[in-house]
Amino acid sequence: MRWSLLGTAVVLLVVFLMSQRQQIEVSYGQSPSSPDAVVEGEAGELSEATVPSVEAMTAMIDAEPVVRLPGSIARWNERVVREAIGDSDIRILVAPPGLDEAERGRVREVERATITIVGTKVSGGVYEATADAIPEWRAQFASGDVTTLLVPMIRHLQERESPAVDASFRWREPTAAELDTVTAELRANGSHVAEGATLEGVPEASEKAFPDAEALYVALPRQPFGQPVPRYGPALARTFPDRPIVVVYGSWIEYDGPGAADFAELVSAMFYAQFGTRLATYDYPQGNVLNAWLNRVTDVRYAGLFDRPLPYLPFDPVKVTMPALPWLFAACVAGFLALSARSLRRPQAARDSRHYSRLAGLTALAIEVSGLSGERSDPPLTRGIGKLRAATEALESGLPPAQVRTLLDDAENELDDTARLLGRRDYRPRNYLEGRLG
Amino acid sequence: MSASWSVWLVGGVLLAAAGVGSTLVPRLRARGVRRRVAWSTARAAIDSAAVSRDACATRVAEAERLLARAESIAADRGGVLAAEEAARCAERADRLWRAARRG
Known part of the structure; x- marks a missing residue:
């Protein structure tokens, strides 16, 4: 029982120590966005254009x-x-x-x-x-x-201070005719790809980035420089409330719709700060730009930055059992300690009643003989009484029975000598004790 | 995690202490008993030798030296070895005096 408790405690300790190297990665669930592989030309970023010598x-x-x-x-x-x-x-x-x-x-x-x-x-x-x-x-x-x-x-x-320069980009409201075209097409198939835009339908990553409602996509080519750009986002958000609306102008992505204030600017800043140089140098198809941007939206969504409820985590029995392990271990230790302490308690010295009766008998014999004893038999008698006193002390202080018996044997031998010297066979301890008991 | 860490730590220390205790305590106890037994024997032997000395008419220098040695060892209180040595001296003294008395 005691050893099985100890074994259990050790097993628990080992399990606990083994489980300590579970994982270092801390994450609010795993974001399913695909990693961005960067190999020149693989994402269609190279154009037909070339340069002279x-x-x-x-x-x-x-x-x-x-x-x-x-x-x-x-x-x-x-x-x-x-x-x-x-x-x-x-x-x-x-x-x-x-x-x-x-x-x-x-x-x-x-x-x-x-x-x-x-x-x-x-x-x-x-x-x-x-x-x-x-x-x-x-x-x-x-x-x-x-x-x-x-x-x-x-x-x-020129090694001169630079003045503040404003970008010459201006928005304008889209005209009713423009808006009607886009709205009609969005109603029909969820995306609108204008003449010259390179988007091909709704990107795959859309569902992961916007799982709550189907997103609408409007792809426009790069806008002519110097002219105000029609701002479709807010107008479409009024027409399609609660639908995420993604409008792509060239390589620039605008978002309107639910949660726009929460993440749109953040994702844009993250995305263009990371990929700005590549997007500027290369000529990526809009579909690829959009996919990368949607993956970034997914990352933000899974990062749990905005008090979103955690995604469902499957029940893991190990996680439930681990907190109980230390207490099971503590219980095993306590049980082991209790049982050990019980086994350590001073074993009750086996009081052998035979020694008591033998001691009593020999003492009585010594007293009886002392009256008869003469000069010759006194020394063995005194020695025997000394041994009897030692045996009494040994019995009282709980020494092992073997020691008591040795001392009693010595006393018996001395008294035997005494009887022999007195010439009284009936006072020899063996005979005397038998007679007494008989 | 810190609370359960202390449980592991304290539990481990207690287990180790219990292991040490459960081997050490019986051993110490047995040693104590052996010592007390040896001294009980030694004291009984010294008492017997003293009686034999008193009963002997002649002086036996060798026996007196042995008994004095046994008594001085006993006065110093030592371990099992000291007790055994004292018992051996006293017994030899006892035998010498008995032999002298028988003449």
Whole structure:
């Protein structure tokens, strides 16, 4: 019983220690968004566009301060940029997006170009300008406006302070005719892909990102620079209440609908801060951009940032049992201690009544003989009485019976001697005790 | 987790203490008993030797030296070995005196 308790305690301890290396990962459930593989060209980000040879480009940039290669998309506010350049010799080479590694290398090798723009990525020498606010990203990705990137870059190359530059992006209300077209198509098949947009139907990641209601998608091509852009989101949100509405302008994604205030800006900031440079350099199809953005929405949804109830976690018996283990262990320890203490308690010295009667008998014999004893028999008698006293002490202090018996044997031998010296056989202990008992 | 950690810790210490205790206590107890038995024997032997000395008419220097040694050992109170040594000395003294008395 005691040892089985000990065994149980040890097993519990081992189980507890083994379970200590469960997992280090802490997560509100596992986000099912797919990891973003980054291999150039796999996501359709390379375009048909190409660039001439380095020599040809150098010749072109020698002839003109600003060279736009065919297919380039970057636009800027001419007046603001001209003012920023002033008299300095700044030459800008604008290349199309979606160039491959070798083509981008050729663009970099044009040394006469002070600033090169690939897609909407602005670089000058070893520097690169990046947007860091939502209005700047919106202008850059919705209409190819790089004014806010270009001006600081020019100022930096001139080693001058940069003034604050506003993006020239403006919203306008969509017209009734535009809205009717989009609304009708959204009602029919849940998405509207305008002429020139590259979205192909509703992306796969939509269901995970918006599990509560089916999302509506409007895909528009990159908006012409300098013109106000129709803002479909709020208008559509009024028409389709409680439906998530995603409007894509070029590579820019606007969200309206339920929870917009909670996560739309956050996701945009996360998404464009992470992928801004790639989106600017390459020419991704809208479907891929949208998929990556929806995965980010899913991540935020599963991150539990907004007091959402936790996703369902399957019942795990181990998690329920673990908290009880220490107390089971404690109970086993307590049981083991109790049983050990009981087994340790002073064993009751087996009082052997035979020793008492023998002691009493021998004492009586000694007293009887003492009256008869003479000079010759006194020493053994005294020694015998000494042994009897020692035996009494041993009995009273609970010494083992073997010791009592040894002392009694000694006493008996001495008394035997006494009787022998007296010449009285009837006082020999064996005979005397037998007679007494008889 | 901290409360249950202390349970494991305290439980483990108690188990170890119980293990040590359950081997040590009986051993100490047995040692005590052995010691007391040895001293009981030794004291009885010294008493017997003293009686034999008183009964002997002649002086036996060797026996007196042995008894004095046994008594001094007994006065110092020692362990089992000391008690056995004292008992051995006293018994030899006892035998010497008895032999001397028988003459």
